[in-house]
Amino acid sequence: MEVLGHCGSLEEAETVFVETIRKNWVSDEPVYGLLVDLWGKTGNVRKAWEWYQAMLHAGIPNVPTCSSLLSAFLRVHPLSEAYNLLQGMLTLGLRPSLQTYILLLSNLRCLY
Known part of the structure; x- marks a missing residue:
């Protein structure tokens, strides 16, 4: 999946x-995170969001994936969505990492 994604074959x-789901294989955080990250880097925030929602539905959200989605939101400047995602992280009990805060600060600096 990673090779396909990096080759642009998302x-x-x-x-x-x-x-893998059809074969009843269990997907884990890195698999969902990869899809969120790859779609986000293409600028397709809608698809990145859908994969993030699938990850939430699977019950395995994590900070790196949230940070990746946050980066995608900030790249296209829907600040309200980025804010809502950050609030959602806190609601889920996920503590933003240093990377999350650096990402926020570097993107906010670009807005001014």
Whole structure:
């Protein structure tokens, strides 16, 4: 999935994911995080958000994936969505990392 994603074949990477689910293989945080990160880096925040929601539904959210999604939001400047994601992290009991705060500060600096 990672190789497909980095080659720009994100739909194929999703197909591999769907196939693993069909075979009842359990996906973990890095798999969901990869899809969130790759879609976010393409600028497709909607798809990144969908994969993040799937990760939440699986019950395995984590700080690095939240930070990746936050980066995608900030790249296209929907600040309210970035704020809501940060609040959602806190609600889930996830403590933002130093990377999360650096990301926030560096993107906010670019706005002014």
